[in-house]
Amino acid sequence: MAVNxxxxxxQFDSADLxxxxxxxxxxxxxxxxxxxxxxxxxxxxxxxxxxxDQEAYxxxxxxxxxxxxxxxxxxxxxxxxxxxxxxxxxRFPVASNETDDGRRKNRRVEVVIEN
Numbered sequence: 001m002a003v004n005x006x007x008x009x010x011q012f013d014s015a016d017l018x019x020x021x022x023x024x025x026x027x028x029x030x031x032x033x034x035x036x037x038x039x040x041x042x043x044x045x046x047x048x049x050x051x052x053d054q055e056a057y058x059x060x061x062x063x064x065x066x067x068x069x070x071x072x073x074x075x076x077x078x079x080x081x082x083x084x085x086x087x088x089x090x091r092f093p094v095a096s097n098e099t100d101d102g103r104r105k106n107r108r109v110e111v112v113i114e115n
Contacts, residue, residue, distance in 0.1 A: 041112070049106070
């Protein structure tokens with residue numbers, strides 16, 4: 001099972017959670033504690049591709065955003081030994097990077113509950 005957290009968790013070009021982002025992560029942590037107790041959780045950051053020359057930057061940003069969400073889960077009682085944060089940069093788009101809407105969809109963090 002995966003929960004997609006769109007870019008609204010963060011300000012543009014930032015890995016700091018917004019207040020709405022913190023609230024969403026808090027709610028997800030509550031759900032995970034009651035419905036996924038003991039299971040591994042993968043927090044996966046993704047980025048959009050505005051320009052090809054920004055691959056390294058987008059990789060780093062996706063990693064920092066994944067770590068921010070993982071840290072939020074841990075602060076809300078999820079055991080850090082259950083959580084792995086990974087950034088995938090622009091490698092796995094869910095939409096076209098040719099449009100604003102597509103890029104917006106590609107800027108995301110997914111929380112995946114492992115089996």
